[in-house]
Amino acid sequence: MILDRMGQLYPGTVSEPDDFGMAPVEAVHDPAYLDFLRTCWDDWQASGRTGDAVPVCWPARRSSDKAPTDIGGKMGYYGIAIDTSIDQGTWEAALSSKDAALSALRAVLGGERAAFGLCRPPGHHAARDQFGGYCFLNNAAIAAQYARDQGVGKVAIFDVDFHHGNGTQDIFYARDDVLFLSIHGDPKLVFPYFIGHEDEIGEGAGVGFNRNYVFPRDTAYGPWRDALVAGLSRVRDFGADLLIVSLGVDTFEQDPISFFRLHSEDFTDMGRVIAWAGLPTVFVLEGGYAVADIGVNVVNVLTGFESAAEMTAHGLDVRDRA
Amino acid sequence: MILDRMGQLYPGTVSEPDDFGMAPVEAVHDPAYLDFLRTCWDDWQASGRTGDAVPVCWPARRSSDKAPTDIGGKMGYYGIAIDTSIDQGTWEAALSSKDAALSALRAVLGGERAAFGLCRPPGHHAARDQFGGYCFLNNAAIAAQYARDQGVGKVAIFDVDFHHGNGTQDIFYARDDVLFLSIHGDPKLVFPYFIGHEDEIGEGAGVGFNRNYVFPRDTAYGPWRDALVAGLSRVRDFGADLLIVSLGVDTFEQDPISFFRLHSEDFTDMGRVIAWAGLPTVFVLEGGYAVADIGVNVVNVLTGFESAAEMTAHGLDVRDRA
Numbered sequence: 001m002i003l004d005r006m007g008q009l010y011p012g013t014v015s016e017p018d019d020f021g022m023a024p025v026e027a028v029h030d031p032a033y034l035d036f037l038r039t040c041w042d043d044w045q046a047s048g049r050t051g052d053a054v055p056v057c058w059p060a061r062r063s064s065d066k067a068p069t070d071i072g073g074k075m076g077y078y079g080i081a082i083d084t085s086i087d088q089g090t091w092e093a094a095l096s097s098k099d100a101a102l103s104a105l106r107a108v109l110g111g112e113r114a115a116f117g118l119c120r121p122p123g124h125h126a127a128r129d130q131f132g133g134y135c136f137l138n139n140a141a142i143a144a145q146y147a148r149d150q151g152v153g154k155v156a157i158f159d160v161d162f163h164h165g166n167g168t169q170d171i172f173y174a175r176d177d178v179l180f181l182s183i184h185g186d187p188k189l190v191f192p193y194f195i196g197h198e199d200e201i202g203e204g205a206g207v208g209f210n211r212n213y214v215f216p217r218d219t220a221y222g223p224w225r226d227a228l229v230a231g232l233s234r235v236r237d238f239g240a241d242l243l244i245v246s247l248g249v250d251t252f253e254q255d256p257i258s259f260f261r262l263h264s265e266d267f268t269d270m271g272r273v274i275a276w277a278g279l280p281t282v283f284v285l286e287g288g289y290a291v292a293d294i295g296v297n298v299v300n301v302l303t304g305f306e307s308a309a310e311m312t313a314h315g316l317d318v319r320d321r322a
Numbered sequence: 323m324i325l326d327r328m329g330q331l332y333p334g335t336v337s338e339p340d341d342f343g344m345a346p347v348e349a350v351h352d353p354a355y356l357d358f359l360r361t362c363w364d365d366w367q368a369s370g371r372t373g374d375a376v377p378v379c380w381p382a383r384r385s386s387d388k389a390p391t392d393i394g395g396k397m398g399y400y401g402i403a404i405d406t407s408i409d410q411g412t413w414e415a416a417l418s419s420k421d422a423a424l425s426a427l428r429a430v431l432g433g434e435r436a437a438f439g440l441c442r443p444p445g446h447h448a449a450r451d452q453f454g455g456y457c458f459l460n461n462a463a464i465a466a467q468y469a470r471d472q473g474v475g476k477v478a479i480f481d482v483d484f485h486h487g488n489g490t491q492d493i494f495y496a497r498d499d500v501l502f503l504s505i506h507g508d509p510k511l512v513f514p515y516f517i518g519h520e521d522e523i524g525e526g527a528g529v530g531f532n533r534n535y536v537f538p539r540d541t542a543y544g545p546w547r548d549a550l551v552a553g554l555s556r557v558r559d560f561g562a563d564l565l566i567v568s569l570g571v572d573t574f575e576q577d578p579i580s581f582f583r584l585h586s587e588d589f590t591d592m593g594r595v596i597a598w599a600g601l602p603t604v605f606v607l608e609g610g611y612a613v614a615d616i617g618v619n620v621v622n623v624l625t626g627f628e629s630a631a632e633m634t635a636h637g638l639d640v641r642d643r644a
Contacts, residue, residue, distance in 0.1 A: 056513075057403035058380045060452055061387070062492060063516035066509075073515035081379035082404055130382055170384060187388075191378075193395035194385035 001295030002118060002285070009299060017099035017117075024102060024146045025095075025137055028171055032067070033129035036078055037094065037136055040086045043071040052085035080125065080132030080166070080192060094136035097121055101139035101284045102146055108242070109150060113309045114281040116247075116302055117143070122286040124165035124246045125192060133163065133192060139284045140246045141171045144178050147242050156181070156240035156279075158231060160270065161248025161286040162258040164196025164212065168246065174204040179238045181231040182246075183213040183224060185259060209238075217259045221266040224251065225273065232277045243279040248286035249297040255290045267297045271304025281305070323617030324440055324607070331621060339421035339439075340428065346468045347420060347459055350493055354389070355451035358400055359416065359458055362408045365393040374407035402447065402454030402488070402514060416458040419443055423461035423606045424468055430564070431472060435631045436603040438569075438624055439465070444608040446487035446568045447514060455485065455514060461606045462568045463493045466500050469564050478503070478562035478601075480553060482592065483570025483608040484580040486518025486534065490568065496526040501560045503553040504568075505535040505546060507581060531560075539581045543588040546573065547595065554599045565601040570608035571619040577612045589619045593626025603627070 006014055025034065044053040049072070058076035059065070067077050075086075097119040104117035123140055125133030144155045157172070159165035159182035172178040187196040202210040211234060213227035235243060249267060251260040262270075274281065283302065288294040328336055347356065366375040371394070380398035381387070389399050397408075419441040426439035445462055447455030466477045479494070481487035481504035494500040509518040524532035533556060535549035557565060571589060573582040584592075596603065605624065610616040 056405060057454070057515050059383060059516040060402040060449075060454070061381060061399075062449075064519055064522065065383070066516070066519060068510045068515045070511045070515070073510065073512075076403075076515060077383075080382040081398075083378060127382075127384075132379070132382070188390045188395065189392045190395075193379050193390045193392070193398060194381040194388070197386055197388060200386065 001291070002298050005295040005299040006116075006302075009303065015103070017096065017103040018106065020099055020102040020146075024142050025098060027145045027149060028128070028138060028141050030129035033078055036074055037086070037131070038091050040071065040074070041088055041090065044086070047071050052087045054082055054085045055079035078130055080127075080130050084132045084134050090136060093121055097123065098137050098139050098142045101143040101282070104282050104284065105143040105147060108280045108282050109147065109152070112280075114283065114305060116283040117285065119285045122248070123167065123284065124159055124161060124248075124286050125163070125167045127167040127170035130167065130170070134287070135167060138167045138171060140165070140244050141168050143282055143284065144172070144244055148177060153177075153241045154179070154239055155242045155244060156235040156238060157244045157246060158235065158274075159184070159246035159286070160228070160251070161246055162250040162255065162260055163191055163248070163287060165246050165286075166192045166195040169195065169200065169210055172206065173202055173210060174206040176205045176209050179209045179211075179235060179240065181211045181213070181234065183215070183227045183231065186214045186216055189217065190259065215260065218261055220261045221263065221269070224260065224262065225269070228270065228273055232273065235277055235279070240279055243274070243277060243281045245274060245281060245283045246286045247283045247298065247301060249288040249294055249301070250290070252288070252290050252293060252297055254293060255288070257289050264293065264296055264300060267300035268304035271301040271306070272308050274301075275305040275308035323613070324620050327617040327621045328438075331625065337425070339418065339425040342421055342424040342468075346424060346464050347417075349467045349471060350450070350460060350463050352451035355400055358396055359408070359453070360413050362393065362396070363410055363412065366408070369393050374409045376404055376407045377401035400452055402449075402452050406454045406456050412458060415443055419445065420459050420461050420464045423465040423604070426604050426606065427465045427469060430602045430604050431469065431474070434602075436605065436627060438605040439607065441607045444570070445489065445606065446481055446483060446570075446608050447485070447489045449489040449492035452489065452492070456609075457489060460489045460493060462487070462566050463490050465604055465606065466494070466566055470499060475499075475563045476501070476561055477564045477566060478557040478560060479566045479568060480557065480596075481506070481568035481570075481608070482550070482573070483568055484572040484577065484582055485513055485570070485609060487568055487608075488514045488517040491517065491522065491532055494528065495524055495532055496528040498527045498531050501531050501533075501557060501562060503533045503535070503556065505537070505549045505553065508536045508538055511539065512581065537582070540583055542583045543585065543591070546582065546584065547591070550592065550595055554595065557599055557601070562601055565596070565599060565603045567596060567603060567605045568608045569605045569620065569623060571610040571616055571623070572612070574610070574612050574615060574619055576615060577610070579611050586615065586618055586622060589622035590626035593623040593628070594630050596623075597627040597630035
């Protein structure tokens with residue numbers, strides 16, 4: 001639905017992602033975790049288990065930090081939730097998703113004011129060595145690190161998905177060259193539940209470079225927008241050279257698993273506000289579960305942005321259009 | 323099946339448990355955890371969720387230590403595995419199970435050489451503030467603490483279940499008045515996966531008072547028995563006044579979820595070896611999933627014990643006999 005609407009509004013701007021290989025992934029994720037993701041499905045089958053691979057048991061509070069060798073134990077060691085299973089096509093899907101983000105980044109590094117990576121699966125819940133929340137590789141983090149490695153000085157990642165971007169926070173928590181901001185439902189009330197509080201401000205060199213804006217049930221666009229404006233002001237103070245937006249549209253009032261109250265037209269305003277930051281901007285797709293409205297809401301953000309700035313859509317796999 | 327066999331072998335010794343109330347439970351478990359267990363099912367239903375209450379998302383490595391307020395989040399905060407659901411009768415069942423253990427203890431404190439608490443649900447995976455592995459309240463730990471509070475000087479808990487007694491270890495990990503020993507499948511290979519390694523020897527005052535004997539797949543009774551003898555030697559050096567045995571029989575060769583290779587007659591020898599320690603002994607039932615053989619194997623332990631010492635069975639709810 002996103003592609004349909006993109007194709008109507010921006011004919012000729014949709015392109016397939018390039019293959020960026022494994023190096024940008026290895027720059028962000030733990031090697032043992034990547035081994036696990038790549039071999040998980042084979043290991044799961046070889047163990048005699050049936051059905052999709054899912055976590056059953058996890059390192060509860062006060063557990064040891066040792067990783068199990070059995071695949072059943074590894075699932076819980078690397079997982080953060082049982083909502084996310086692994087099967088035959090998971091690894092390949094995750095790889096193509098990061099290529100969508102990196103292709104959008106490449107367009108922006110090449111001079112476009114903005115580009116949109118239609119990433120599926122999403123990425124913001126994937127930490128350095130953790131999967132869950134339908135995420136395996138952190139597309140936004142991979143793009144941010146790739147930008148840094150290409151010479152971009154400072155990168156800000158703004159996560160506007162309804163859920164906290166725990167994975168992105170985790171990856172850059174001790175860093176002062178990548179600023180992370182997230183507006184989301186209070187984790188005391190909603191997934192990911194155990195991370196994303198306002199007192200999580202970074203550690204070590206990263207203190208002050210992590211910012212969580214936490215809101216209760218039934219939050220409408222007014223206070224949400226205030227947080228967006230405050231966050232973009234922090235992005236400007238930080239001196240960001242590039243903005244990456246983790247774009248989830250599950251803040252929508254009709255989203256079935258979320259509890260904010262944004263209307264479709266609010267997403268247009270959101271895009272305008274983001275454009276006002278005046279930065280080269282890469283949008284990567286995160287969550288959104290009111291499926292019938294995803295296309296409208298995502299594209300509203302992009303058209304809102306474009307109403308203040310030119311943008312080009314990149315990183316889209318036109319084969320998905322069928 | 324256990325009761326049937328007990329009734330045949332020991333007519334007149336089976337009795338219903340007494341009600342010991344909440345104080346012995348509160349002496350071991352966290353108050354907020356007990357509140358959670360007691361109100362979980364109502365909270366789950368009130369939230370609009372359907373089906374049994376199960377954890378979905380948990381405090382993964384590097385999460386905050388804040389407890390969520392939403393019941394969905396609490397399930398993962400307090401849970402260690404998705405194998406254990408909570409519904410209408412869970413709380414009452416857990417309470418009656420600890421009464422079985424405490425009734426067996428009372429018989430031993432009253433002068434019996436040994437007694438057996440037929441505890442259902444089991445307890446050894448329940449930590450101070452964690453449930454899982456079909457366990458909610460730690461019956462062995464509650465009995466041990468109650469014995470201490472009744473004036474017993476030193477208590478040893480020997481966990482012979484196939485799975486590590488992570489909950490019991492957790493509860494007494496910093497204590498030198500309760501010795502915990504466990505013989506079990508290597509946690510790198512099997513549940514509970516993240517705790518139960520040999521290098522976990524206690525902390526603070528408890529250093530040296532926690533001992534894990536870890537074995538690989540297909541371990542037979544020979545090396546298992548050597549560990550039992552070594553452990554009982556440690557119990558003697560410790561100067562225990564009371565022995566509590568967490569009696570799981572899932573070490574049985576035909577157990578469907580375990581990988582040791584004990585034969586039914588090995589359980590008889592196990593009972594004899596335990597009796598040789600010469601201590602007042604409380605047996606509490608833990609796991610065992612080869613259901614047709616549980617009765618034989620459990621009672622083999624008890625008859626083996628009795629062949630060297632008198633014993634009386636207590637804490638049994640004869641209503642279960644139907």
